[in-house]
Amino acid sequence: MELAAKAASTREASRDFAEEGFFEYHLYTLDGRTTLKNQQTKQLALLSGSDVPVVKHLMYYGAQDYYRNSYGMPISNQKVAVLLEIKNSAENRLGMPLPKGKVRVYKADAGGSQQFIGEDWIEHTAKDERVKIKLGDAFDVVGERTQKDWRKLGSGLWEVEWEISLRNHKKQDQVVTVIEPVPGDWQVLHSTHPYDKPEAHTLKFSLQVPKDGATKLVYRVRIKG
Helix, strand or coil: CEEEECCCCCCCCCECEEEEEECCEEEEEECCCCCCCCCCCCCCCCEEEEEECCEEEEEEECCHHHCCCCCCCCCCCEEEEEEEEEECCHHHCCCCCECCEEEEEEEECCCCCEEEEEEEEECCECCCCEEEEEEEEEEEEEEEEEEEEEEEEECCEEEEEEEEEEEECCCCCEEEEEEECCCCEEEEEEECCCCEEEECCEEEEEEEECCCEEEEEEEEEEEEC
């Protein structure tokens, strides 16, 4: 499967395969012919779409073992992941059940030429469902994590304070989502920024990072378990 990001091309979406629902599965039939030379291996794109609307996310991830051990600075200049979110719908020039496989994404440069920007493997995705594609790591947005305090208060009880610095070297403001997988039964004691708890063991921040600037997040949690 291949995708061209929105405004990347004016070509209509093309489909080389016809899809057919079959019991709880989907069949994909090649529409036309292809030629194989002797001893040749050829890969065919299942489907392609152009001008596909996407939402870009910058994500900064922690790890569970950051909380029960004394680290200091576990990773210097930790990478910020780049993900694209796409709704597999007809209005987005998609809308076909997508089988598990590799997705390649292209975007037009300033001269109008299509440039490859990344690829990822996706799971089976029904129509009208959303899919996230990890394209790699941001080049101009970096993070740094420092453990400011770590205390073991008793058997199975810790307090940890983290400082996360995000630096943006782009010429536009950026929003970075910080995902911290906190283990056990936990409570945020204080935080410099608002946070959400989308899941039982997930602490989530959404941070505005100004162009050519930085944002610093400091939070402290108490963990039992």
